[in-house]
Amino acid sequence: MLTQRQGGALLQEIWEHFPEHMFLIRVEPPERFVVEAVNPAQQATIGYPCVGLTMEELLPDPEQARSVTGHYRDCLACNHPIRYEETGHFHKENDVLLHWLTLLVPLHDEEGNITHLFGISQNVTELRLARQALEEHNARLEALVEARTAELKATNARLEALASRDELTGIANRRQLTALTEHAMQRARRQHALLALLILDIDGFKGINDTQGHLAGDAILREVAQTLTETLRESDLLGRFGGDEFVAVLPDTHAEDAQHLAERLRAAVAQRCGCTLGLGIADFTPHDDFASLVERADRALLRGKRARGVRR
Ligand SMILES: Nc1nc2c(ncn2[C@@H]2O[C@H](COP(=O)(O)OP(=O)(O)OP(=O)(O)O)[C@@H](O)[C@H]2O)c(=O)[nH]1
Numbered sequence: 001m002l003t004q005r006q007g008g009a010l011l012q013e014i015w016e017h018f019p020e021h022m023f024l025i026r027v028e029p030p031e032r033f034v035v036e037a038v039n040p041a042q043q044a045t046i047g048y049p050c051v052g053l054t055m056e057e058l059l060p061d062p063e064q065a066r067s068v069t070g071h072y073r074d075c076l077a078c079n080h081p082i083r084y085e086e087t088g089h090f091h092k093e094n095d096v097l098l099h100w101l102t103l104l105v106p107l108h109d110e111e112g113n114i115t116h117l118f119g120i121s122q123n124v125t126e127l128r129l130a131r132q133a134l135e136e137h138n139a140r141l142e143a144l145v146e147a148r149t150a151e152l153k154a155t156n157a158r159l160e161a162l163a164s165r166d167e168l169t170g171i172a173n174r175r176q177l178t179a180l181t182e183h184a185m186q187r188a189r190r191q192h193a194l195l196a197l198l199i200l201d202i203d204g205f206k207g208i209n210d211t212q213g214h215l216a217g218d219a220i221l222r223e224v225a226q227t228l229t230e231t232l233r234e235s236d237l238l239g240r241f242g243g244d245e246f247v248a249v250l251p252d253t254h255a256e257d258a259q260h261l262a263e264r265l266r267a268a269v270a271q272r273c274g275c276t277l278g279l280g281i282a283d284f285t286p287h288d289d290f291a292s293l294v295e296r297a298d299r300a301l302l303r304g305k306r307a308r309g310v311r312r
Helices: 004-017 040-046 062-078 125-164 174-191 205-212 214-231 255-273 290-308
Strands: 021-028 032-038 082-088 098-108 114-123 195-202 237-242 245-251 277-283
Touching: 021 040, 021 062, 032 040, 062 082, 062 098, 062 114, 098 125, 125 174, 174 195, 174 237, 174 245, 174 290, 195 205, 195 214, 195 255, 195 290, 205 214, 214 237, 214 245, 214 255, 245 255, 255 277, 277 290
Parallel strands: none
Antiparallel strands: 021 032, 021 114, 082 098, 098 114, 195 245, 195 277, 237 245
């Protein structure tokens, strides 16, 4: 234990030489806080006589004064030491903000009334600025990562579209058609639902290419794809199977209804694209896979072509 004399000498020594700010504030009820003493370190920062000044007189920024007295009031209210971070400066002309970590301790008289607040403020400006710089750096990094992720997602979406769309017509390519049909078949199997698959083939397409050229052939393929898309229902699938062959998958559709729809497709294509279509329909059975279903539809297509006397 220190004797009172030793304690007094120690306090005096600390007060004189402690490198951080130390201050004693007199509490004048109800709402006045007056500087009673500041240690040499704080006096050096302030640079002008401050003993006897209220916080409003000491601090050039009214907002800062409000914030500081707010902390003082908190300390009075809880009657307990408190710790807080504060930001400000002591000079109007000095716009460099300093940051302090402050410990505020209430001091009492013999009746237990708070007469003073004793504070120690550690200058944490460098630490705070370093933390701020780090946070800004992190924010920049996060923004960069976010931007790169968005770019990557867009690239993936483009790649996915490239990998699943037929370049010429924009409808599903064979890979995507197969995947979507397998999916539709799984659903039909699970729900014991109907499903019909339709193969459509442009009659004499080779002749169109040979007489009108490949670009004209391309244009017709695009027109046919568009006409089929517009004539089919939203829930139907359409894909280019290859060359001049298209496949439509019709969920929840009976062969008879598929036949009606096929006729509508044929009529629309004849009217809008100036060419006729060969058609083959197959009804899904639970044992089918994509290949077996297509094969049955293809055989029906061939039979139809032969019956109409069209050379394949
Ligand atoms: N313009 C164009 N032609 C293509 C494309 N893909 C395949 N072809 C051509 O489509 C033609 C398909 O010929 P076939 O399979 O004999 O079909 P078809 O002439 O319609 O005969 P049928 O089906 O019996 O009526 C071939 O000449 C291919 O070169 C394409 O992307 N663009």
